[in-house]
Each structure stands twice: as C-alpha cells, then as structure tokens.
Amino acid sequence: MIIQQIIEIINTNQTFLVVAHENPDGDAIGSTLGLALALRDMGKEVVAYNVNSVPAVMRFLPESDFISNSLPENAGFDVAFVLDAGDLERTTLPVKDLCQTLINIDHHPDSTFGDPCYLDTTACATAVLIYRLLSACQYPMSLPVAKALYLGILSDTGSFRYSSANQEAFLVAGELVGLGVDPWEVSSNLYESHAPERMKLLGMVLPTLHIAASGRYASVVLTLDALKKSGALEEHADGFVNYPRSISGVEVALFFNQISSDLYKISFRSRGNIDVGSLAHKLGGGGHHNAAGAKLSGSLDEVKTSVFTLLDQLLS
Structure with missing residues (x-):
C-alpha cells in the first residue's frame, strides 16, 4: 500500500522539504504546516517552504512562521514532499534537484509526478490525505497539527458547502475537533478577520461584474490599477470568484486576475x-471538475473573448 511505502521512507530518512503550490490557499498552508510540524515532532529535520508568505488570515495557526519563503544556502534533502500542487512547476522550485526522493501527495486530477505519488481525487482536500498518512504512522496528533489540517479541510470544502464535502470530510473534521480544535476560532480567523484593504478592493472589483446573456456564467476582474489604488495585496482577493458564483442561475463563475500588462490568471468555479x-486544460491550465485555473496572455478583451468562446461552446 502506498501509505506504507511513504511511512517506510519517513522512517529511513532524516532531512525533509515540505512544499506546496504558489499563491497558497488554506489547503496548501494547512497541509504544509501540518505535515512539517508532525515530521519535526518525529525527530526529523524539516524545512517547510512556500514562495509566497502565509496569508495574513492564516497566521493565527500555531507556528505558522515555520513556513519560510527562503531555503538554506546549498539546500539538499533526503526527501521532498510536494503537496496540493497539481503541477510540479507550481512550487517554483527545482524540487527534483533538491532531493533524493520526491513524494507527491495531492487530490488534483492529472497530478502524476513523484515516486511515490499518493493521489486520490475523491479526497475533499490534501489535508485529509495528510491526516490519513499521520494516522497510519500512529502519530499522536498535536493540537497545532490538528488546527492546520482542520483549516485545510474547512477551506477546500468552502466551509463544508461544496460538493467535495463528503462523509470523510465531516468524519476527519470531527476527529480534529475532538482533539481540541475550536471551529469558531478557525472560521472567524479565516473568514471574519479581513484587512480593510480587502473591502476596498472588493468595492472596486464588484462593479466589473459581467453576466452572460444566457445567465449561465458570470465574471469579475481584478486589475493591477485596482490593487494599487486600494493598497491591497493579491492575497486579499482570495475568494472573490465566489461572488459571481452566488448569483442565481450562474453555473460557472470566472475571476480574471491581471498579473502584468498582458497576462491574466483566470480562476474558474462550477x-x-x-x-x-x-x-482550463484546453487553455493550458488545470484543476478539478468544480475548481480550476489557467493563465492567458493578451489584452483583457482578448483574454475574455478566448475564454467566453470556449465556455459558450462547452455550455452548448
């Protein structure tokens, strides 16, 4: 069984890198921090890395500063865990050059790199896969690890609102609450502790709302100019795609995020x-059935035309 293979690798190695995708969401942060702290508790030498800083609303997690956006000089590891990445390039690191063994743990379709590769697309979150692994290790789960994993599950299931919120999601969340996790503490920090700049940015993004003539899809746009005027950071726009999705009749929501003068990152929600x-795959990106993303070059009008044309074809 692949979990037993991973346990054997953990037991027979000492230095570990734990990394997830850039622009991390709650599952990426929760999975990274949960696994990294657990490995440290096991007596391993661990570096937890993300190219971006931990989002402010997640810094309430105990030891969130254990995740660093830099690596030690001349870094090298026995094992690298790549979590929730979908694609190795999304770590922004030359991971294969940094380790002897690369382990991929993910629930994104087509995430097939790594040896071993622990992939389960039925899992509600990568955090659940980490929970399975740590349980199989008979690790006596600490409260900091439990909080991190709970945040990952809460985030990736949309507070248990998404179709990914399966029976296992509730069972594992219940176990973590039983270990001392306070659901109110996690949810209030994650969803009700936003910076004023986020609200200013939202006020600039919502007027860009476009609803298709069919009423079946809707989109909003974040420009670099809006970021600058609001004083916000890109992380403050997390979740904005859910506003067009909340409209009655909308089956697909899109969020166009300007990265540079002629490059846009598009988030899709179904x-x-x-x-x-x-x-997203047709546009060079990837993701799940209900959540995906891609990057496209061109003006906003050109990017919108390309995406809307494909979406109209898909909906027809």
Missing part, C-alpha cells in the same frame, strides 16, 4: 454540472 477542469 456549481457541479460543468467540468471547468477540462476547460
């Missing part, structure tokens, strides 16, 4: 009937 993962 209510379930439309496979936005396949749509």
